[in-house]
């Protein structure tokens with residue numbers, strides 16, 4: 057019953073005109089949690105290892121969303137302080153409900169961080185940079201707020217073939233609706249091998265390392281795969297929200313056939329890969345800015 061009410065509320069909200077499509081797709085924290093937060097939490101634990109967070113480190117989580125990465129850092133490390141920043145006030149409010157003296161969330165824009173230079177030991181961004189209009193400016197901001205010798209880390213889904221959950225979805229959506237405006241996330245910047253590594257080098261980071269990280273996605277049933285797409289979260293949810301009920305049902309059937317064939321419902325296991333990048337702030341980076 058609660059799920060039905062949530063679906064209805066989200067569908068109604070999606071039908072209202074909103075200031076921007078981006079705001080709309082990142083305005084429903086519960087929907088995001090069910091659609092993607094459960095998976096970003098799995099990637100978070102691998103990204104934390106890449107960032108090598110030491111005891112007492114101050115950590116910034118850019119585009120912190122509902123708090124998946126910040127809370128994973130809190131639980132897996134002995135970081136001294138963790139700050140999350142995100143432009144979605146609904147997400148910040150949701151994350152703040154779970155905050156504690158170690159974690160703190162603020163509304164803000166990654167392109168214009170309101171923190172002093174060299175304020176953090178580690179700066180991370182999980183599944184965010186492809187959504188930021190000027191991602192290079194955001195990357196430069198991540199470098200600016202990180203101490204010399206500090207580490208800057210980011211990851212973006214590989215929407216090409218590495219993120220099966222969304223690849224399957226967009227392949228079927230494209231085949232079903234070839235004239236649709238291209239919303240396939242594979243067209244987004246920074247989602248292909250080498251993109252993040254090149255950006256990290258361009259913004260002056262050293263010892264740059266790009267690496268794939270893979271998680272397994274276990275869906276208990278076809279409905280566990282499909283129903284989160286109805287919640288309006290992310291570009292795929294926004295696309296489904298614009299379809300009529302009949303067209304949603306037709307797309308659902310295509311996906312069901314693709315994932316289950318003509319057989320009965322069963323659990324579905326898919327792989328999801330991100331491209332992750334790590335770089336170190338050289339001591340000259342800050343000297344050059346002062």
Ligand SMILES: C[S@@+](CC[C@H](N)C(=O)[O-])C[C@H]1O[C@@H](n2cnc3c(N)ncnc32)[C@H](O)[C@@H]1O
Nearest residue numbers: 082096119120121124144165166182183184187
């Ligand atoms: C796919 S979600 C990822 C959220 C979270 N990092 C996670 O992994 O669950 C993308 C996030 O980027 C945020 N975002 C969009 N534009 C941004 C900007 N200019 N600066 C910082 N974050 C931004 C959105 O509000 C959203 O929370």
